[in-house]
Amino acid sequence: MSLSNQVKIILIETTSSGNIGSALRAMKNMGFSNLCLINPKKINFEEVKALSANAADLIDKIKFFNSLDEALEGSEIVVATSSRQRKVPWPTESLNDLSPTLISEIKKNKKISILFGREDRGLTNEELQKSNIHMTIETNKKYPVLNLAMSVQIVCYKLFLDYHKSKKVSKNKYWDVPIAKHEHVTNLIDHFLSISEDLEVFNKGNPRQIESRIKRLFRRLGLDEMEVNFLRGFLGGVEKKIHKKK
Amino acid sequence: MSLSNQVKIILIETTSSGNIGSALRAMKNMGFSNLCLINPKKINFEEVKALSANAADLIDKIKFFNSLDEALEGSEIVVATSSRQRKVPWPTESLNDLSPTLISEIKKNKKISILFGREDRGLTNEELQKSNIHMTIETNKKYPVLNLAMSVQIVCYKLFLDYHKSKKVSKNKYWDVPIAKHEHVTNLIDHFLSISEDLEVFNKGNPRQIESRIKRLFRRLGLDEMEVNFLRGFLGGVEKKIHKKK
Numbered sequence: 001m002s003l004s005n006q007v008k009i010i011l012i013e014t015t016s017s018g019n020i021g022s023a024l025r026a027m028k029n030m031g032f033s034n035l036c037l038i039n040p041k042k043i044n045f046e047e048v049k050a051l052s053a054n055a056a057d058l059i060d061k062i063k064f065f066n067s068l069d070e071a072l073e074g075s076e077i078v079v080a081t082s083s084r085q086r087k088v089p090w091p092t093e094s095l096n097d098l099s100p101t102l103i104s105e106i107k108k109n110k111k112i113s114i115l116f117g118r119e120d121r122g123l124t125n126e127e128l129q130k131s132n133i134h135m136t137i138e139t140n141k142k143y144p145v146l147n148l149a150m151s152v153q154i155v156c157y158k159l160f161l162d163y164h165k166s167k168k169v170s171k172n173k174y175w176d177v178p179i180a181k182h183e184h185v186t187n188l189i190d191h192f193l194s195i196s197e198d199l200e201v202f203n204k205g206n207p208r209q210i211e212s213r214i215k216r217l218f219r220r221l222g223l224d225e226m227e228v229n230f231l232r233g234f235l236g237g238v239e240k241k242i243h244k245k246k
Numbered sequence: 247m248s249l250s251n252q253v254k255i256i257l258i259e260t261t262s263s264g265n266i267g268s269a270l271r272a273m274k275n276m277g278f279s280n281l282c283l284i285n286p287k288k289i290n291f292e293e294v295k296a297l298s299a300n301a302a303d304l305i306d307k308i309k310f311f312n313s314l315d316e317a318l319e320g321s322e323i324v325v326a327t328s329s330r331q332r333k334v335p336w337p338t339e340s341l342n343d344l345s346p347t348l349i350s351e352i353k354k355n356k357k358i359s360i361l362f363g364r365e366d367r368g369l370t371n372e373e374l375q376k377s378n379i380h381m382t383i384e385t386n387k388k389y390p391v392l393n394l395a396m397s398v399q400i401v402c403y404k405l406f407l408d409y410h411k412s413k414k415v416s417k418n419k420y421w422d423v424p425i426a427k428h429e430h431v432t433n434l435i436d437h438f439l440s441i442s443e444d445l446e447v448f449n450k451g452n453p454r455q456i457e458s459r460i461k462r463l464f465r466r467l468g469l470d471e472m473e474v475n476f477l478r479g480f481l482g483g484v485e486k487k488i489h490k491k492k
Contacts (some may be wrong), residue, residue, distance in 0.1 A: 026396055031386035036492075054389050097406055124444035138407055143300055150272055150399045157400050161342055161384055175335050199483035201476075210476060221467050230456060237445035241487045 003031045003163055006056040008113045010071050012035040014043050014126060015119050021051025022149035024062075028055035030156035031163075031231060036063045036071045036113075067117075068127055075113040077105055080123055080131035081151060095158050103162045119148050140245050177224040184228050189218050191235045198242050202241040235238060249277045249409055254351050254359045255398060256282045256317050258373060261280040263290040268296025268395035270308075274301035277409075278403035282317045282359075291414075291473045296401035314373055315405045318428045321359040323351055323468075324459075326369055327397060329390055333371075337466050338380040349408045356425065360401060365394050375461040378468065423470040430454050430474050434479050435464050444488050 011026055012105055014020055014037060024035060035058065047054050059116075063069040072078055079102070082092075093101075102112060115131060117123035128134065137146060137154055146154070193214060200212060225232075260266055260283060270281060280459055281304065290373055306336050311317040325348070328338075339347075348358060361377060363369035374380065383392060383400055392400070426434075439460060442448055448456060469477075 004352065007465050012489070022393065022396070025389075028389045029385050029392050029396070031388070032440070053393070054391065086262065094409075098310055120418065138403070138410070139275050141386070142273045143278075147271060147299070150268070150275070155398045156402050157384070160386065164384065165342075177376070187286070196480060196483075197460065198385060198482065201479045201483040210326070213473065213476070217469075217473050223463075227459060227463050233447045234442060234445065235441075237447040238484050238487070243444070 001105060001107055003106065003159060004033045006109070006111055007141055008034045008036050008071070009041070009156075009157070010038065010068070010113055010115045010153075011148070012038045012068065012115060012123065012146065013116075013118045014040045016148070017047040018028065018051050019119065019147070019149045020062075021048040024052040024058045024151060024153040025049070025055040026153035027156055028052075028058055030155075031145060032156050032158035033058055033061060034063070035091055036059070036065060036070055038065050038068055069131060071115055072130065073109055076110045077102070077112045077133075078115065078131040079112065079113045079133055079135050080125060080128050081117070081137065081155065082128060082134045083136060083139070083146075085188075090131070092136060093136055095137045095155060097159045098133065098135050099162045102159060106163065116148060116151055122204045138229075143167060177226045180223045180225045180228040184225070185218055185223055188223070188231055188235075189229050189233060192218070195235055195238055195242070198239075247353060247355055248351065249405060250279045252355070252357055253278055253405070254280045254282050254317070254357075256284065256314070256323065256359055256361045257394070257403075258284045258314065259287070259363065259364045260286045260394065262394070262490070263266060263293040264297050265365065265395045266308075267294040269398040270304045271296070271301040272395060272399035272403055274298075274304060275399075276406035278402050279304055279307060280309070281307070282311060283315045284314055284317055285358050286310075287467040299309075314376060315429065315432065318359055318376065320357055321428045322356045323348070323379075324361065324377040324428060324465075325358065325360045325379055325381050326361045327383065327401065328361070328369060328374060328380045329382060329385075330368070332461060334379045334455050335343050336374065336377070336462055338382060341381055341383045343380050345381065345404045348405060352409065359428075362394060362397060371458065371481075374408045375458055375465070376432075378465050391475070418485075423472045424449065424468045426471050426474040430471070431464055431469055434474050434477055434481075435461055437478060438464070441481055441484055441488070444485075 009023065009032060011020065011023065018041065020043065028034060035042065050057060052059060106112060115123060117129065137151060193211060202234060255269065255278060257269065266286065266289065273279065273281060286368065294305060298305060352358060358361065361369060384395060385392060439457065
């Protein structure tokens with residue numbers, strides 16, 4: 001069960017070889033590998049290779065078809081990306097709404113195909129009507145026409161995100177130094193306040209509730225031990241200057 | 247309050263004019279319009295125009311800068327896109343986790359900058375350390391390196407989605423003082439580092455990558471204006487003692 005095995009990305013009559021290469025890279029970045037091309041315009045493989053970057057290994061796996069029906073063989077759910085509502089309204093959902101449903105179908109081992117139309121004209125009515133559902137990508141109404149490879153990227157990103165959300169990798173909590181203990185921060189605050197008094201900076205400008213503000217400042221950071229030690233060293237250095245002077 | 251007014255997309259030393267055009271289209275598709283370029287390699291404007299398609303109107307609005315600091319002026323939250331964990335770990339969240347937070351900040355009228363690095367090498371440590379938070383885009387571990395324009399597309403898509411998802415006005419998290427601007431925090435860091443040198447506290451104990459650690463410390467807090475003013479006052483007080491002593 002995986003995005004790579006169960007999802008086909010199908011591009012219909014693509015004109016730009018650059019878009020094919022970019023789509024491959026976008027797919028591999030998100031864990032997809034099955035690209036089907038239906039009657040692409042003459043392909044410049046050098047350009048495909050350049051834009052696919054480290055996804056060039058997927059070029060040999062591209063499947064070519066003369067008809068959409070052949071490409072869809074074996075598919076259980078066919079999704080057509082579309083930016084416009086058609087004369088005959090079809091079940092339509094946004095990517096954001098549909099993606100979790102698709103993922104739950106993938107987890108039930110369903111085979112899914114996602115269709116992307118021509119750069120200039122999208123999908124024909126006939127092609128759209130081969131799909132189970134139309135999917136729109138959320139965009140700004142003032143300029144809703146996405147580049148083809150960008151559409152592939154966004155769809156793959158959203159599916160990747162929802163696929164991995166269930167077995168969510170915990171947030172990167174990596175930090176290289178242990179967080180300082182409460183009491184060490186307390187000592188730091190006391191030290192800072194006492195030196196502030198020595199320096200008579202409390203009265204200058206006299207901001208409101210300055211002591212509370214200092215405490216809030218040092219508490220909210222989640223200071224680590226090394227930071228506390230350095231700040232204590234800094235304050236120690238200041239202290240020395242003050243006392244030498246006296 | 248809008249994605250268009252409050253979010254800057256900043257590309258650093260971009261090599262490919264195609265990527266710049268594609269990024270513009272990706273941005274407009276999702277309702278963004280502010281692109282900043284820091285020292286791009288020689289731009290082929292014909293190519294930018296071709297790939298930006300109906301976003302070509304945004305080409306005249308591109309802002310060019312020689313330094314990242316200039317581009318970040320006025321920013322309240324700086325997000326650096328990054329695929330690798332660095333020596334000094336920075337607060338890091340995935341796009342999926344961070345996006346709703348950024349949207350709630352946008353709804354509080356915050357100014358946000360999102361940094362994208364070079365096609366081949368991403369962002370430098372110095373650039374990463376100017377950010378409040380690092381953001382990773384979820385990808386397949388086997389090939390995690392996204393094309394630059396694709397990264398812009400995914401980030402813009404996710405923000406667009408979350409922006410429109412939360413139709414409810416977000417509850418304002420209460421904070422009584424405005425968040426400090428990027429450049430004021432920069433000044434504070436520089437001031438602190440210079441005094442640390444005067445105090446010769448850098449060499450004592452010599453913790454690893456201390457300068458990076460100081461930057462991370464001040465950047466990650468989301469300091470407010472009053473805190474910055476107070477800390478500047480504090481450092482000013484220390485400075486006086488140092489110089490009196492001499």
